[in-house]
Amino acid sequence: MTTIKVTPEQLLSVSRQFEAAQSQVFQMKRLKAEGPLNYIILMMQRMHEILLDEAQASIRAARFAPELTSVERMTLLRDAVTRLKKRRSPCTRCEE
16 A cells, blocks of 8 residues: 655645635536626636736747747747737637
């Protein structure tokens, strides 16, 4: 049998992540029960958050990773721009 040692900080961190996930699932279930439109809005907001996080990660990597070549940096920046355009795209359709 394998024993895994966990620090109190790790346990607290996992506990917080679990509580956040439970809260998000509860919110999704509530909105889905209220109506499909609310659920779709929540999913679009979540998708936008994910695209923004990924774009920010690409920008940070392009800026702060010392071992990257200039070609790799440009590729990361193009990726960030593409993700930001995808993030903006659904909102502009909704506003029309």
